Amino acid sequence: MKRQLPFFLVFVFGAFMAIQYFVPHKTSEAIYEFFIDILPIIGVFALALGIWSLTKVSVDKIRYRRENWQYAIFTLLGLFLMILFGFTDENWGFHWRMSPEVAGEGTDNPNFRLLFNYVMIPIQATMFALLAFFIASASYRAFRARNLLATLLLIAALILMLRFTPFFGDWIGLRLSETATWLMNVPNTAAQRAIVMGVGLGLVATALKVVLGIERDYMGRG
Amino acid sequence: MEFWNFFWTTVAAFFTLATFSFLYKDNPLYKIAEHLVVGVSAGFFVMVLWHTTLVPNLIDRLADGRWIYLIPLVLGLMMWFRFSKKLSWMSRYPMAVYIGIGAGVAIPLEMATKVIRQLNGMMRPIDWENFFGAGWLDVTAGFSGILLFVGAIAGLIYFFFSKAHTGVFGGVAKFGLWILMLGFGASFGFTVMARISLLINRIQFLDNEWISNAFDSSNEHYTVMYPILFWLVILGLVAYIVYEIIAYRRRGPEETAGTT
Numbered sequence: 001m002k003r004q005l006p007f008f009l010v011f012v013f014g015a016f017m018a019i020q021y022f023v024p025h026k027t028s029e030a031i032y033e034f035f036i037d038i039l040p041i042i043g044v045f046a047l048a049l050g051i052w053s054l055t056k057v058s059v060d061k062i063r064y065r066r067e068n069w070q071y072a073i074f075t076l077l078g079l080f081l082m083i084l085f086g087f088t089d090e091n092w093g094f095h096w097r098m099s100p101e102v103a104g105e106g107t108d109n110p111n112f113r114l115l116f117n118y119v120m121i122p123i124q125a126t127m128f129a130l131l132a133f134f135i136a137s138a139s140y141r142a143f144r145a146r147n148l149l150a151t152l153l154l155i156a157a158l159i160l161m162l163r164f165t166p167f168f169g170d171w172i173g174l175r176l177s178e179t180a181t182w183l184m185n186v187p188n189t190a191a192q193r194a195i196v197m198g199v200g201l202g203l204v205a206t207a208l209k210v211v212l213g214i215e216r217d218y219m220g221r222g
Numbered sequence: 223m224e225f226w227n228f229f230w231t232t233v234a235a236f237f238t239l240a241t242f243s244f245l246y247k248d249n250p251l252y253k254i255a256e257h258l259v260v261g262v263s264a265g266f267f268v269m270v271l272w273h274t275t276l277v278p279n280l281i282d283r284l285a286d287g288r289w290i291y292l293i294p295l296v297l298g299l300m301m302w303f304r305f306s307k308k309l310s311w312m313s314r315y316p317m318a319v320y321i322g323i324g325a326g327v328a329i330p331l332e333m334a335t336k337v338i339r340q341l342n343g344m345m346r347p348i349d350w351e352n353f354f355g356a357g358w359l360d361v362t363a364g365f366s367g368i369l370l371f372v373g374a375i376a377g378l379i380y381f382f383f384s385k386a387h388t389g390v391f392g393g394v395a396k397f398g399l400w401i402l403m404l405g406f407g408a409s410f411g412f413t414v415m416a417r418i419s420l421l422i423n424r425i426q427f428l429d430n431e432w433i434s435n436a437f438d439s440s441n442e443h444y445t446v447m448y449p450i451l452f453w454l455v456i457l458g459l460v461a462y463i464v465y466e467i468i469a470y471r472r473r474g475p476e477e478t479a480g481t482t
Contacts (some may be wrong), residue, residue: 002311006318013247015285017326035323036296039241044276046472053304057333071253075261082265086272097277106273114230115262122234122427123449127243129424132417135244139414149403154408158413164415166351170227175358182359183408186366187373190441191405193340194377194398207325218321219314 007213014211054079076118085112156183223435224443232451235432238424239459308380316363346372 013035020032058072088094089105098106108113144157147153162168163180209215223231237258240251283291297316304313348364355363376398379391387395436452438444 002314002413006314009315009318010322010325013322014326014329017323018329020326023331034290036327038291038297039320039323040275040292041280041291042298042301042316044271045301045316046320047271049265049301049304052226054264067405068253069472071257072253073259078258079265080261082262083268086265086269097281098273107269110278112269116266118230118234119237120259120262120266121257122238122424123241124263125420126238126424127259129417129420130241130244132414132421135414135417138408142410149399152400153402153410157405157411160408160411161413161415162425164419179357180408182361182366183404184412185361186370187404188408189405190344190370190373191377191402192409193344193370193374194381194402196336197340197374197378198381200332200340203332204329204415206327210325211329219317 003219006219007216011211011213015205018211051079078115082112082115085109085115156187159183223440223441225445225447228435228448229451231432231435232455235428236429236455236458239455242424243459243462246466249466250460251459301422340374344374369401373398377402377405 003109004192008183013123015033018122023029041144055076058075060066062076078082086109087096088109089102090110093100093102095105100186104110139157139193142150143154145154160177160180160183162174168174168176210218223294226364237255241256243249244252260304266285270316277409280295282289284295300311300316303309347368348367350452353364354364355365360366376394378398378404380387380395382395385391430449433452436448439447441448
């Protein structure tokens with residue numbers, strides 16, 4: 001009951017959703033829409049588990065003075081400030097839902113926006129910008145023309161990179177712009193399509209294994 | 223630029239520089255930025271999902287008397303039994319419903335979008351009249367269309383490992399690998415330039431929005447606090463660098479070496 005019933009539920013819901021795709025009936029479509037509708041709602045409750053876990057890990061880190069415990073304070077501070085601002089307006093009035101009558105509440109709270117615009121965005125953008133340096137060192141290793149395959153990789157990447165530089169990009173003699181566009185639209189699209197189709201077939205196979213109960217590890221043990 | 227605007231720009235500049243400090247090594251300034259962004263991002267998504275998903279899709283509907291939505295509420299609450307050692311098995315039921323629906327939807331949809339639509343896209347009529355194209359490497363040329371189709375099929379064959387890559391099959395797989403390498407190279411070059419443009423954006427932010435405003439005395443809100451805030455951040459960074467140099471001299475390179 002504790003273990004077999006969940007797998008039975010996976011089969012029933014999975015089989016229904018897969019078969020429904022081919023059944024153009026009003027009732028069947030309404031049930032399909034309802035299930036699609038409730039999926040994100042259940043997902044939000046699952047997110048609460050993650051937030052609880054993050055809070056517990058951070059609090060335990062501080063309580064037991066684990067390594068780098070001081071930084072967990074910043075995690076908790078950021079988390080609870082965002083939640084506090086998300087439930088209040090600019091005059092600190094509590095609102096559990098956003099209404100059109102009240103300005104600057106919830107995600108429109110100016111304090112919420114300040115943390116988003118001046119803390120979250122700059123740090124995340126800089127973290128991605130940091131990759132420019134690491135990708136440069138990765139290029140050094142990848143771009144050595146040791147054999148034909150590595151040379152193809154090197155040539156394609158060089159053309160793409162030079163195409164976006166102000167000097168070479170506009171150099172008509174090299175025809176970099178057309179070559180880069182062709183590389184992106186023909187060989188790159190062909191390669192991406194091969195990968196996407198492989199991924200698609202793999203996903204379908206995995207989903208079938210899950211629905212039929214062949215793949216069961218996701219439910220955990222015990 | 224008003225004072226509080228500049229103050230928050232300075233905060234953003236501090237976190238930008240703190241994140242860039244990772245290039246030297248994993249250090250306290252980077253760790254503060256890293257831990258803060260985890261908390262702020264989590265809080266951001268909690269509130270966005272609360273206001274855009276939970277309230278309109280569940281609470282408002284229940285308030286309107288649509289009791290069918292008690293089902294996701296009960297299933298969602300059952301997820302929380304995971305906290306109980308005795309009753310954690312109950313969290314498997316909502317998990318089963320979630321995975322069942324997700325997997326069931328994925329079977330026809332993935333097949334339609336990731337396989338059939340892709341096949342559809344690459345099987346375009348060959349333009350024999352414009353076979354080599356109007357100009358240099360014409361994307362619309364018939365030759366490009368054939369290469370797109372043959373390249374994708376050859377790429378798929380390369381990923382097929384149930385048959386040994388020998389003979390004609392091996393030759394096609396090899397051609398597929400060439401196409402894959404050209405594709406990976408193009409993607410890699412494109413990604414490098416995307417990261418470079420992000421880097422340029424951050425440098426422009428520091429220059430145009432922070433440093434320029436710190437010393438722009440033509441600004442009607444300009445006070446002495448503007449350069450003071452700027453120099454405070456710089457002083458903080460310099461103080462950290464001096465501390466690192468002293469620590470390096472005292473303890474030697476082994477203990478102060480970067481952890482990156």
